[in-house]
Amino acid sequence: MIKSLGESGVNKILSSFSSPKSPDTEEYIKDRAIEDAKRGITQTHIVLAERNNNWIFVGYFTVMPKTLFIEANIPTINTKKTILSLATFDSDRNGYKVPATLIAQFSKNFSNNANRYISGDELMDICLGTIKDAQMLIGGCVVYLECENIYTLKNLYKRNGFIRFTSRPHEEGEKRTGSGDKMIQMLRIIE
Ligand SMILES: CC(C)(COP(=O)(O)OP(=O)(O)OC[C@H]1O[C@@H](n2cnc3c(N)ncnc32)[C@H](O)[C@@H]1OP(=O)(O)O)[C@@H](O)C(=O)NCCC(=O)NCCS
Numbered sequence: 559m560i561k562s563l564g565e566s567g568v569n570k571i572l573s574s575f576s577s578p579k580s581p582d583t584e585e586y587i588k589d590r591a592i593e594d595a596k597r598g599i600t601q602t603h604i605v606l607a608e609r610n611n612n613w614i615f616v617g618y619f620t621v622m623p624k625t626l627f628i629e630a631n632i633p634t635i636n637t638k639k640t641i642l643s644l645a646t647f648d649s650d651r652n653g654y655k656v657p658a659t660l661i662a663q664f665s666k667n668f669s670n671n672a673n674r675y676i677s678g679d680e681l682m683d684i685c686l687g688t689i690k691d692a693q694m695l696i697g698g699c700v701v702y703l704e705c706e707n708i709y710t711l712k713n714l715y716k717r718n719g720f721i722r723f724t725s726r727p728h729e730e731g732e733k734r735t736g737s738g739d740k741m742i743q744m745l746r747i748i749e
Contacts, residue, residue, distance in 0.1 A: 571604070607676060617672075619665075620663035621685070626702050630652045630653050641700060658745070661701065661703040662703075666681060689748060700747060704726075707739055721746065725743060
């Protein structure tokens with residue numbers, strides 16, 4: 559997009575994004591997405607829907623490769639065997655390091671009611687499809703995310719195949735999405 563529209567053209571599109579319940583996702587796409595993409599840290603994918611010959615910016619997600627750390631004593635989950643087959647044991651931390659894809663940002667665009675044109679499930683379908691395409695080329699099968707301890711968010715991820723594997727307290731200064739008291743970590747295997 560930057561190559562074809564130029565950075566100011568892309569910025570113009572991104573600046574129209576709004577997500578009042580998730581200030582972090584709004585700030586990220588407006589202030590950091592382009593820089594992180596240029597530096598190869600993350601890649602942000604914007605999702606457009608066509609309505610009456612107009613393209614509407616309906617949502618986005620940001621993904622990045624990241625090592626997932628799983629404590630040795632986490633309860634058994636049905637994907638544990640697959641996960642451990644990819645893992646390296648870290649004796650210092652008493653847990654497993656697993657190469658994975660992190661969904662770092664995920665939000666519909668609430669500006670001008672654009673959110674009406676996509677559901678969270680549809681956005682997740684596109685996100686997982688994109689990750690699957692990348693994994694088909696380079697390998698890997700684990701995807702994970704962190705979300706606030708909020709029922710609707712956990713439920714969205716659960717019905718899209720994610721399993722909660724642990725949680726952590728908020729880090730100091732960490733921006734919060736809503737009023738959850740901790741961050742829930744959830745993962746799934748993409749087959
Ligand atoms: C999360 C999201 C993709 C789900 O989309 P969806 O499945 O189509 O569901 P909706 O947008 O209709 O939201 C469902 C409910 O969750 C609530 N909700 C959504 N995001 C929320 C958040 N961050 N904090 C608290 N509640 C939230 C909505 O207000 C709505 O509540 P209601 O049913 O009482 O009106 C979308 O709501 C969104 O983009 N939210 C903002 C970004 C976000 O929170 N991302 C997750 C970061 S982990």
